[in-house]
Amino acid sequence: MTKKNIRTYATFLTVGASNTMIDFLFFFFFTACFVPSFLAQCLSYTAGMLNSYVWNRKWTFQVKKKADRWEWIKWATVNGVACLLTYVVLYVMQQAGFSLFISKAIGTLLGMMITFTGSRIWVFPSENKRSEMER
Numbered sequence: 001m002t003k004k005n006i007r008t009y010a011t012f013l014t015v016g017a018s019n020t021m022i023d024f025l026f027f028f029f030f031t032a033c034f035v036p037s038f039l040a041q042c043l044s045y046t047a048g049m050l051n052s053y054v055w056n057r058k059w060t061f062q063v064k065k066k067a068d069r070w071e072w073i074k075w076a077t078v079n080g081v082a083c084l085l086t087y088v089v090l091y092v093m094q095q096a097g098f099s100l101f102i103s104k105a106i107g108t109l110l111g112m113m114i115t116f117t118g119s120r121i122w123v124f125p126s127e128n129k130r131s132e133m134e135r
Helices: 003-032 037-060 069-095 100-123 125-133
Strands: none
Touching (some): 003 037, 003 100, 037 069
């Protein structure tokens, strides 16, 4: 593992922590206001996703080229899949009797794995190929 890879993982985790805080704050605010959990999940995840796109693009993956719509569509697709998975985990765990917080936390961890992998391989591949060549 190179220093560049370690830096990429560390910055992704830092951005992910801020996304998670935004997501959790919005989610628990909405559910406290009696917004159904599916809608609360979609709204809160979207807020975190927007934060994630800006910071991961600029800081984590250091993309220099101008953003285009296909990059955004790929980013939205990866995050849409992660959001859906997070909700499914949230729902299943709630039905199994787990607390809302534990259910949300586990779903979020799984979602983070999907967003990192999708971002690194599919959304920002040209930047990653360069870093692979530097090894």
